[in-house]
Amino acid sequence: MFSYTMRRVGLLIPVLLGMTFIVFMMIRAIPGNPAQLILGQQASKDAIETLTKQLGLDQPWYTQFVHYLGGLFQGDLGMSLKTRSPISDEIWPYLAATIELSLVAILIAVIVGVNAGIISAWFQNSWFDYAVMLIALIGVSMPIFWLGLMEQYFVSIKWDLLPTTGRDNIRMPVEAITHLYLIDTLMEGRFDQFIEVVKHLILPGIALGTIPMAIIARMTRSSMLEVMRSDYIRTARAKGLKMFWVVYKHSLKNAMIPVVTVIGLQTGLLLGGAILTETIFGWPGIGTYIYDAIQSRDYPVIQSGILVVATLFVLINLFVDILYAAIDPRIKY
């Protein structure tokens, strides 16, 4: 197990280096003079020269790359051109917002998806099964930005049930400690604020969670169906065990192994979807951070934002691989 983990971590290093290189090359691949593009047509020559120096564009690319890597190792993510402050100082609140949203989305997806899949398999070919499979089919084809807009229109605007945008009620803003608002509000003992934060999380959470939910439901169902055909399940039923325990205890344990992989993969993919969800729900996460940076051509922020999200994605995938090896003792690596 330990050597497997170390081998997986070892494989990661070239990938991380390659990723960093691609992100590093982004700004250099811009046709023409990047500094000119960032500052616009009316920029003075001095300003362009200063920015070129600040971005290190006046040096050969390999020197720049070594410099860039060295900076990264010291936690230096560069300077935002817009706010003129170090990105590493201002990125955490955004990242925390994205992590909170993603965790809630995957939680919704797992709870609903796994149970829907189990019950579908249990009552195979019932109307419930057909309904779940139909919804799952539509779910995987859903453009999340459209789903988000529809939620806003029906739930927030028409029926006025939940807030449209933001993370908290602006009339009673949350005082950030960790920037994970669910934890912050509990730490401060403000249950009224906690409820507000939960209310704000529901719609974007569902929008972001729908695709993984659909995929998890389908995976759970087919995995359960396979396990429930096996001999030990027949034995369990033959000895008179209640169907509920056969399904939720005996079958689920083995059926969950492929599902865990899917859950892990989907958690990673959520990070991509989060960018779209955030722009719709005015969620101040890393997606919004990158999106705003694109609008204002703040290339260092685009670069570092992408690098941080991609690194997180790689680490989640690593964690899933190791978890997979750990929970299934039959797999030997």
Next chain:
Amino acid sequence: MAELAQSTPPLNNPPVMEQHDDKVISPWKDAWRSFKKNKLAMVGLGIVVFFILIAIFAPLLAPYGFSEQKLADKHLSPSGEHWFGTDEFGRDIFSRVLYGARISLWVGFVSVAGSVIVGSALGIVAGYYGKIVDGIISRIFDILLAFPSILLAIAVVSVLGPSLRNALIAIAIINVPIFGRLVRSRVLSVKEEEYITAAKAIGMKDSRILIHHVLPNSMAPIIVQGTLAIATAIIEAAALGFLGLGAQPPTPEWGKMLADSRDFIIQAPWTVIFPGLAIMLTVLGFNLMGDGLRDALDPRMKS
């Protein structure tokens, strides 16, 4: 296969082994038979054909031009005259949705075709020649796959500049490693077959072996993956359009239409409902068709 090719242009790659005696059932005919029996797959095929026809005949079907403005008629609700209502410039949404099919299908087919060509070429080279070449190409695939796909697309477009063409290029790039890996693994397994040894023994050139034996053997999974990739490509193009990184006005791209209309969702919800429905239906069609093709063409990929 003849019928399949007629009804679904994306599959129009004539397989090499098609010239069989009529009495012999070729694998392609067999696949089409089991595809026909799959109801969901046929629904998917129906949806896809429907949107392809819309895309082709958009100018004939659309009652108005896609950029025809009539400010007096802004935000009209759906009626006999404007089936899907009008937008903030008084443009007919029904017509714009019809023309939008052209753009989305175009991006879907062309970007995936690009990824298939580049991906297969790289995959064949990596799988067939192995060693260092394989090592380099496979590492590049690993690195590209290490990014969440939409993020990589955003990165590419923010370098190239926002436009429909650049969005298409970005989507093609992010799909290259998917096909590359797929073809590479097929090549690795085909390479060990005895008929390849035989072909080598009679002095067949590498390039001929690759084109006549290895590539046809990779066709089935490429078609399956390609169909599913078109679905993703359409969503990604719409997502880039929605973020303002894809099609630019007045192009009636579905994602861009959503982005432009979202501010008016309270007064004119139809401006947002219909383009989104169009995206969802098209994607659903390709997904259903892809699932059906997988079951029909590649029994090994069945779960």
